[in-house]
Amino acid sequence: MGKGDKKSKKGKISQGSYGNSRPQKPKNEATKAAKLTVAGKA
DSSP states (O other): OOTTOTTSHHHHHHHTOOSSSSOSSOSSHHHHHHHHHHHHHO
């Protein structure tokens, strides 16, 4: 399991794809709101 593995998170990052192991959207609204506040400060 590494960069060549299509099903792992590391493999999806190297390929630039998304899926169950690397979702595009956070699962809950609290995570989403926390990321927006951190991004707004930076």
